[in-house]
Amino acid sequence: MSRRAGAALARATLERLIKVIDPDAPKRAKLEKRIDRLRLKVSTSLGRMLDVVRAAGNGALHVDDQPDDVVIMVLGDTEGPALLELLLQTANDLVDELITRPKTIEDLWNKLPERFKK
DSSP: OOHHHHHHHHHHHHHHHHHHOTTTTTTTTHHHHHHHHHHGGGGGHHHHHHHHHHHHHHHHHHHSOOOOOOHHHOOOOTTTHHHHHHHHHHHHHHHHIIHHHHHHHHHHHHHHGGGGGG
């Protein structure tokens, strides 16, 4: 897969995932607004990565004469492969932070003896 296609795939995956995670968002909301709705529910670093994925995916699909630095980095031969992996990992991080980790903690909490719960 090309890095351009990978960046677009990361963005599309993120958009679809956010629609599932936040079904109450307006149906026609753009990805930027959907990310804003999640910003207070995720860590600062993940919120920033959501913006990076959106910007890189948009830039990879809509090539300008002067692409943004993040697009140049993702498409470049030096940093591109590692950055593309980070873009694709962001969807997994979102699932982990909003679904997997809270469920695991809740399961552990429920198994904790009452004398330890405060």
